[in-house]
Amino acid sequence: MIELCVRRFRCENPVCPAVTFAEQIAGLTTPHSRYTPSLRGTLTQIGLALAGRAGARLVTAMGITVGRDTLLRLVRALPEPDVGEVEVLGVDDFAFRKGRHYGTLLIDMATHRPLHLYDGREGEDLAAWLRGHPEVKVICRDRSSGYGEGARVGAPQAQQVADRYHLWANLGQAVEKSVNAHRSRLAEPAPGDAAEKLEVEPAVVQSPKELKIVTRLREQHAAAHELWEQGMSKAAIGRKLGLHQATIRKLVNARSVDDVVAKSLQRAHIVDPYVAYLHRRWNEGVRNAAQLYREIQELGYPGGELAVQRHLRRYRTGRGHAPAPGPKPPSVREVTSWIMTHPEHLRDEDTDKLHRLRERDPELDRLTGHVRKFAAMMTGRHGDRLEDWIADAEQDTLAPLASFARNLRRDLDAVRNGLTLPHSSGAVEGNINRLKMLKRQMFGRAALDLLRKRVLLAR
Secondary structure, rough: OOOOOEEEEEEOOOOOOOEEOOOOOOOOOOOOOOHHHHHHHHHHHHHHHHHHHHHHHHHHOOOOOOOOOHEEEHOOOOOOOOOOOOOOEEEEEEEEEOOOOEEEEEEEEOOOOOEEEEEEEEEEEEEHHHOOOOOOOOEEEEEOHHHHHHHHOOOOOOOEOOHHHHHHHHHHHHHHHHHOOOOHOOOOOOOHHHHHHHHOOOOOOOOOOOHHHHHHHHHHHHHHHHHHHHHOOHHHHHHHHHHOOOHHHOOOOOOOHHHHHHHHHHOOOHHHHHHHHHHHHHHHHHHHHHHHHHHOOOOOOOHHHHHHHHHHOOOOOOOOEEEOOOOOOOOHHHHHHHOOOOOHHOOOOHHHHHHHHHHOHHHHHHHHHHHHHHHHHHHHOOOHHHHHHHHHHHHHHHHHHHHHHHHOOOHHHHHHHHHOOOOOHHHHHHHHHHHHHHHOOOOOOOOOHHHHHHHHOOO
């Protein structure tokens, strides 16, 4: 408790609305204030760092009685920092509510400092901000057409640089689609000679029953192609078969039924690593599922007994032995990661698998070559090779890769600059990540003005 005695002055001018004046002590008192400047500054910093509820809990532990709304009012009362001159600008969007409501964040790439945050991600808003900052020379952005048009209109003097991370991510999506189209060819041929198999395996081998989903896909594929050959449209086929138009498109565009059912056949199951052991023991005469479950449990099987029973149930009807399982094909994600990873960073085992896959499938071999050329162009800053790479990719039969290459032509200058200049959008992505943390800290319910103050001032 501080007992303070100050002088009080009276104004002798009868016209003056202020009758008296109290003496102020610098650094301790301000007019009509309940907090000292020092305490006000402390509470403001706590509000910036922790927002309302968490900040109120902290100041209570410090022995200060302040509500959460007071902390938020102190933050809102702060003046926004001066933008100053910006030569290299970073632009990216963020979601207030994913898929529905978005905003835009502008970053000074030299200092990594947030400059401005506004509602929406339209090019007109970006162009309006850039007209007030003619000193901008470089704009780092993703491949959004709205930001590209806004930068062109608002700052025609600036170079636009497409972010390399988004370029590589878009290429990865094209690669995954291409590998997915070749899913039925990913399985390696069974090892060993056929004659040797006949000597080892019994004459009667009981093949597993086809999965119901695979049977259904075969029937749908046959029905869709029959109606397509009759001249019906995909929408009409979907109405007749009761299937979504996207499913009909997948069935009609498939080169064979194997391309449709391959995903279901290759679906991973918890019993898969132990199928060879289960079939060997089954063929040796051990038909007790509970006993086989205990045996593979000792080998590290993490699942339950019911999954083992369901797998063995298909071999209980009829006579014969369970077939020797062939090698399980790699998943689409695994093959995509092999293609997208630098050869020096791949494990020897994965390198051998990719090499054998490229030998079996010429199209995947060409796909791997295209990806590695693009990677060398991106890491070596050889943007001058972009035109030749796009031309080669467009002429290839790999439709997803050709579509990616054609899409690069729509933003050719920015992509070439991204593959040539040293600028990157890494600082923008870091600030977007920090913004998401601040937004979640306020339970995603903060108004735009409060979120902007915290993003621009909390460092």
